[in-house]
Amino acid sequence: MNRRIRDRLMTADEAVKWVRPGKRVVASGFLHQPSRVLRALQALVDDGQLPPEPLTPFRNSFPRRSFTRKGPDVAILHAAAIFSDGFVPALAVEESPWLAANAHEIILEWNVNWPSSLIGVHDIYADTVVDDAHIVPLCQPADRIGTPYIPLDWTKVVGVVKVDDDLSFVSPIEESANESRMANHLHEFLLSELRKGLLPIDMPPIHAACTGETGAILRALTQSGQQRIALFTDIIDEVALDLLQSESLSVASGSTLAVTQATAGDLSRTLKQSENRLILRPRQTITAPDVLRRLGIISINTAQEVDLYGRAHLQSDRWDSANTGQDFARQSRLSIVLLPPAPPEAGVSRVVPRVAQADLSEREVDVIVSEHGIADLRGISAAKRAERIISGWAREPQQPDLAAMVFANRRK
Amino acid sequence: MNRRIRDRLMTADEAVKWVRPGKRVVASGFLHQPSRVLRALQALVDDGQLPPEPLTPFRNSFPRRSFTRKGPDVAILHAAAIFSDGFVPALAVEESPWLAANAHEIILEWNVNWPSSLIGVHDIYADTVVDDAHIVPLCQPADRIGTPYIPLDWTKVVGVVKVDDDLSFVSPIEESANESRMANHLHEFLLSELRKGLLPIDMPPIHAACTGETGAILRALTQSGQQRIALFTDIIDEVALDLLQSESLSVASGSTLAVTQATAGDLSRTLKQSENRLILRPRQTITAPDVLRRLGIISINTAQEVDLYGRAHLQSDRWDSANTGQDFARQSRLSIVLLPPAPPEAGVSRVVPRVAQADLSEREVDVIVSEHGIADLRGISAAKRAERIISGWAREPQQPDLAAMVFANRRK
Structure with a gap:
């Protein structure tokens, strides 16, 4: 294991000690939340050590506008894999790249149960996450314009919480009949x-x-x-994933892949089948x-x-x-x-x-x-x-x- | 006078004969409408030769989306000056460049009373008016990225109605006190x-x-x-124009200059004073x-x-x-x-x-x-x-x- 990661390994309870009252804390995605760390954070709230509602809401797709200081103080982010220069988000990219780039301190919750086939699915265009004012050089839905991981400034990473938890998935959406x-x-x-x-x-x-x-x-x-x-x-749902696999869709590009337990069992094979045709990007690019x-x-x-x-x-x-x-x-x-x-x-x-x-x-x-x-x-x-x-x-x-x-x- | 113009000179009544029932007709701007031609059009409506409400409304700043055919059939546009390859709109650019580029037929109402100092105030970036999908190369409010006139395809110009009418201006806006x-x-x-x-x-x-x-x-x-x-x-109003002249504003860029009768008397001098600092653009660029x-x-x-x-x-x-x-x-x-x-x-x-x-x-x-x-x-x-x-x-x-x-x- 990379030394940068090893030196920062800690429990969720240790990690949330970085969160002092008054700090602006944000967390990644709705779908794959860093749930262990968030539970530890809630425990501090219940214990009276932190005021209620510890998370700062932000405007999705244009998060910069939500912050009255330069970025949030602490970002708690979910990782599916960590490398020496970045981390791979799980199936929900959303605003994580912006949060990682702009937070003063970062806590990573790394769930080791994600399949390695997730690597390569993402396309993180970093310029847009630092500042919205660039021209995003995306001309076709399938274009790759960034890196397959979210870049990390390790001096900002205060803790890595390694967990071995069951992956969380969405409940199936009821597809309307008679449409x-x-x-x-x-x-x-x-x-x-x-x-x-x-x-x-x-x-x-x-x-x-x-x-x-x-x-x-x-x-x-x-x-x-x-x-x-x-x-x-x-959000790319299961119907879209299904159509992508049957080649009815040429490409599916989104900020999140919402899969249910049923698909999840076969996630690794599904991702390999959709190679280069399923691309997850920051919501700001999308x-x-x-x-x-x-x-x-x-x-x-x-x-x-x-x-x-x-x-x-x-x-x-x-x-x-x-x-x-x-x-x-x-x-x-x-x-x-x-x-x-x-x-x-x-x-x-x-x-x-x-x-x-x-x-x-x-x-x-x-x-x-x-x-x-x-x-x-x-x-x-x-x-x-x-x-x-x-x-x-x-x-x-x-x-x-x-x-x-x-x-x-x-x-x- | 240019032969292209001379060959097309006609009265407003002659010009509106190009408008047959069922045609989609659009007219330029709220401020300097082609009023003679519009009056002639209304006369046809009153006479029962055209159905009521002859003008097609369109979505400003994104007009392409309003048309269920490729552009309007006839565009009636106000001109302050006409050259061999284009015309200068008056103080309201708005959607005129898009309308000129996309209409099948164009009727120009040319009011000869505009001062020549209007020439050079406009910056018409043509790519945006043909299709919104280009990157608009504007990086500073004062950048000039287009032509000082609206380009014309003369094969589409069916009539030029030359008028010698009083210029129309807006009534003064009441500036709030105690702000x-x-x-x-x-x-x-x-x-x-x-x-x-x-x-x-x-x-x-x-x-x-x-x-x-x-x-x-x-x-x-x-x-x-x-x-x-x-x-x-x-819309650049008189306050802004005043601040521009006193150099409190470095530059004022907009799609329309709304001046009152009072300022209008001195329009020529005002425009010369604001040279290169007052820039009127298509609303789509703005x-x-x-x-x-x-x-x-x-x-x-x-x-x-x-x-x-x-x-x-x-x-x-x-x-x-x-x-x-x-x-x-x-x-x-x-x-x-x-x-x-x-x-x-x-x-x-x-x-x-x-x-x-x-x-x-x-x-x-x-x-x-x-x-x-x-x-x-x-x-x-x-x-x-x-x-x-x-x-x-x-x-x-x-x-x-x-x-x-x-x-x-x-x-x-």
Whole structure:
């Protein structure tokens, strides 16, 4: 074992002694948290040695803006492997590279149970994590522009906590059934865009927010299409991994791979099979606005509700993808919002006069797809948008009231 | 006169004959509209020869996304001067370069009353107007990266309507008085950021949404500061022009110069004085996300209301700057929202439980400045944000109710 690592080995309880009251502490990822160290930290809180809520929240995809000092004081990060000049994050890169580069002190929790096939999956572009102001030289979803590990300044590493714990995985997401009508509408729409010359012959990379609906749509699109699709997204879920393995996806690039226990058993083989076609990057690279514009992505989000202005309240999945969903939608060449049918027993519509929370404004929604068809909202006035949304969902229970409301308010 | 121009000279009534029902027609800018041609177009509508609402609305700063065919059919554009290979827009560049590049047919309304000193004020970077996917090579607010005119493909120009009309200007904006407390708070805050090393020694370029408050703040900041400030913004108003002339601003770069009749009388001299320091660009260059990140701008918007989440409903000025205000805030290094005092007679607070319209989400607001002080919302939890907003405005009438609401809902 490298001496730098050996000299810093300690228990979780020893490591958290570096955290003094008043220090700003951050921890990596939602999926593979440094859980032993975090438990030790919580023990200090319970013991009254630290104030409650010891972790500082930060804005994902643009963490620099969350810090009122130069970076956090202590970063607690999960590692799958450690080398002399860096460490390999597990399946969730997210903001770890920025945190490692900007924290004053680093505690690494190193779980030795990760397969070595993880090495090489990551592409860490360091310039973006130090400062957002660089041009990120990424021109294709499969480009490799960085290192396969997160660089480490060892003078900042105060402790390495080596653990031999079970790996944690996500619970399976329920893939929606009966999305075939939405998928058909979307497929026809994309074909007509292609015929009009509004999409290039090679399908642009696709962002798909991680919901049961987008998974089903992605599956349907790759099956109906003639060509393979590149995925450029935040969280790569099991559906995407499955499509990648069956070569329906040419490449999948994201900041996190969310796998369940079922896939995890075979993780090593899966990673080897997807070699060079599965690339995990810092979330800052994935959501860099210039990269998204350059790639000319098509963004697919799933709405919980849309309103007559064309604004969308996004489905919040377990991973708060609504946050990065906005990054993708805003910079996309085409922003598509899926509106799944409301549960029939609810007797309500997902089309409302005004959404409670506009995750996407009317300027960030181009096209809404429901089982009833497409509402193309581009280049029309607000009044026409409302008309088109209503007429697109004639079978929705609330429809007559909405129509009455809009037309009553419309200027003559 | 150039033969290309002479061959195409016609009246407004002749020009609008190119507009057939069903064609998608767009017109340039809010400030210097091609008004003769638009009046002739409206006459056709009144006469029943064209359907109502003949103009297609488009999304500013990203117009490509508004068109469901390849660009508009007819673009009606205002010109201050016409050359053999292009035309000079008046004081509002906005989306005209994109419209000229992408329309199938172009009608130019050429008002001969603009001073020749307008020539050289513009910097039209053509790559961004054809496709947003390029890297815009702008590294400093004063950089010139394009041509001083909008390039023209003469095969698309179907008519030139030469007019000798009075120039149109904006009515003066009422500059808020008594902003000195807000300005002092903001100035102190920026100084403390500088001392902490969170701002570079050279003040970054500033975006200031065009309201009476930001004008007053800008004036105060340049007077209190030791150094000159660069303005990189959408609409440059008279305050900014004044500060530019007094050399308090080093440079002012925007997509539109909004001048009133008073300044207009002296427009020629004003433009000559500001030579090379006043630069009008396409709105797509001004709001290009990679440019804004690279410049590391400080964004200043003015809110009508903020809520306990830290979201802001922006003041809508005459020019709907709320739209581009979001572009700037989202990509800025520091997003500041001014919250002017509510009119005392209203007896209400501008701090509400939930804003009716969140122009800026909680992720796009870093710091709120009111006459009572600064609420720094970076890197704290939602509950702490609410506390800080409330305690920052202890003198607001609604304060006790808000506090009760927040603390009642807070988890133990």
